[in-house]
Amino acid sequence: MDASQYPHGDYRAPVPVLGPGHSYRSLTDKLTGIVFTKNTPIAWFAFLGVGFTLLMALFASLTYLLAKGIGIWGNNVPVGWAFDIINFVWWIGIGHAGTLISAILLLFKQDWRTSINRFAEAMTLFAVACAAVFPIFHTGRPWLAIYWLFPYPNTMTLWPNFRSPLIWDVFAVSTYGSVSALFWFVGLIPDLATFRDKAQSPFLKKLYGMLALGWRGSAFHWARYEKAYLLLAGLSTPLVLSVHTVVSFDFAVSVLPGWHATIFPPYFVAGAIYAGFAMVLTLAIPLRAMFHLQDFITMRHLENMAKVTLVTGLIVVYGYACELFFGWYSANEYERFMIKNRVYYGPYAWSYWMLLLCNFIVPQILWSKRMRRSIPVLFTVAMFVNVGMWLERFVIIVTSLHRDFVPSSWDMYYPTIWDFMTLFGTIGLFLTLMFLFVRVLPMISIFEMRTLLPEAQPKAKPEGGSH
C-alpha cells in the first residue's frame, strides 16, 4: 500500500508517510540539525535526568547485590524465579518490535517503517542490554557465569548442557543482540557519512568519518549494500521469531502447570511484538513532540502502530483463552487448580484481572479511528500495554510457581525494595541510552527518508543503455 498508488484527492488516500514540501536538503538539514544544534530541548534534559537518576539506582542496587548476594531479592522457594525473569522477558519482548519494524516490514515493503525503524532498532539494542542485566546478576557471581553460560574450553574441562532451554536462551539472546547491533550499524553507515560531511568541528568530522568507514555513496557500494541489507532482514525475521520462542521454551519445556503449554511460543512472540509496539509508541510520541518531527512521524505511522498493537493484542488474548481452555480440557487436577487459582481464588488473582484490564479491555478502544488518531489516547493505551505485558509475565511466573504440586511447599512471593530498584534502574538505563542516542546519532534514517521523495525514483532509460 504505497502512498503513490493514490492519486491526489482520492478520498481513500491515507495520511502520507512524509509531510509535504520536503526536499533532499530539507530532510537532511532537519534530521542532522537534531544532533548539530546548540538548542537542546529542555524536555530532553528532563528525560535524561530522570533516566540518569534511575540508572544510579541501578548501580546502587547491583553493587549491594554483589556485596550481599541475591538473598536481598524477594524470590525464594517455591518462587525461585521472579522479578529477574519477569523483567528479562519483559525487556526482551520490548526489543522485538524494533526488529519487526526494521526487518519484517522491510520485506513486506511497508514504506511507513522508514521513519521509525532507526530508533526502534536502537530501542531493541537497549532493551536487550536491560534484559541481559537480570539473568547475569541472578547468577549471583556473574564473573563465574561465563563458564556456566558459554561453551569455551576452560581449565575444568566443563561444558554446558545443550539439552537445556536455558542454554538455548543464551544462544538466542546473544545472537539476537549481535545481529541487531549489526543491522543497526549497517543502517547507520550512509547516515554517518552525511554526519561526517555536515559536521563543523574537525573532531566530530573525524569521529563520524571513522564510523562511516569512508562511505562515499558509490553506485556499486549501494548495490551490494542493499543486497546485504535485504539478506540481513531476511535473516532477522526468523531470528526474531526464534528468540521469543526459545524464551517461551524456558517455561514450556518444564512440567509446571501454567508453564507447560504448547501455545507458549506463538503467544510469546505475539506478546513480544505487542509490548514492543507499545514501547515504540511510548517513545515516538514524546520524541515527535520534542524534536518537532510531525512531518516524519505522521499520523499514518501512529495509526498503523496502533493497528499492529490492536491485532497483536488480540492474538495475546487468544493465548489467554487457550491457557484457560487447556487447563480445563486437560482434565488434570493440577492444571485445573492452577487456572482456578490464577483466575479467582488465588492470592494473586488481582494480577490476572489487572492484566485483562490492561491487555484486553483498554486496547479495544483502538477499534475507533477517532481514538487511534488521538495522541493522548494512544499514549495512555501504550502505557497500559507496557504495564499489562509486565503483569502477564508476573502472572505466568509467580502465580504458577507459588502453588506447585505439593501444598507443603506453597508460599507467597513479595518483592523487596531491591527488586523494584533493579526494575526501575533498568528503565533508567534504557532512558539514558535512548536519549543519549537521539542526541549523537540520526534517530531517523536520513538516506531512507530521501528515497520516499518522488524524485528519488528515476525511470530507467532503455535507449542508449547497455541492455
Added chain:
Amino acid sequence: MAHDRKTSTPFYGLMAEFDSAQALLDAAHKVRAGGYTKADAFSPFPIHGLAEALGFRERSVAPIVLAGGIAGALAGYGLEYWTSVIAYPMNVGGRPFHSWVSFIPPAFETTILFAAFSAVIGMIALNGLPQPYHPVFNAERFSMASQDKFFLAIEASDPRFDENATRQFLASLQPREVVQLEH
C-alpha cells in the same frame, strides 16, 4: 591499487555533478553506451538500476551469506555434538548423548549469527571499506554526495579515457560542473 593508478595516470579522473537522480541515471546509461568501463556514480541514497547501468554484474553477497550460514550450522551443531558426545558426555534424565532435537535451536542461532556476520563483513570487504582516503573526496563539492547532489566519475585509467574528449563528453551530459580529481 591506488598506487598503480598514481604511477600510470597524471590524475585520478574527471567527475561531473548533477542535480537529480534522473539526470545521474540517464548520464550513467550514456557513459556505458559510450564504452567507458571504469566509471562510478555517487548518490546520497540507493538508486535502482544505477549500478547495473554502469555494468555491475556481480552476484557475490548472496553466496557469501549462504556459505556463512552453512558454516554456522556446521559449527554450532559440531560444537554441540563434540561437547555432548565426545568431550563431556553426561547422562541427563536418560536422554541420548546425541540429543539431536535439543541441538536444533542453538544450531539455528549460530546459522543466523554466522550468516549475518558474513553478510555485513562480506559487503564491507567487497566494497573495499573501510577506506579513509579516496580521490573523489578531493572534489570540493563532494561532501554534497551524502546530502543532495549526484556525481559521476570516469577514471583516467579507463582505456577509452582521453582528457579532452572525456571532458567534452561529460559536459555534453548537462552537468552542473565537471571537475578534475587529483590522486
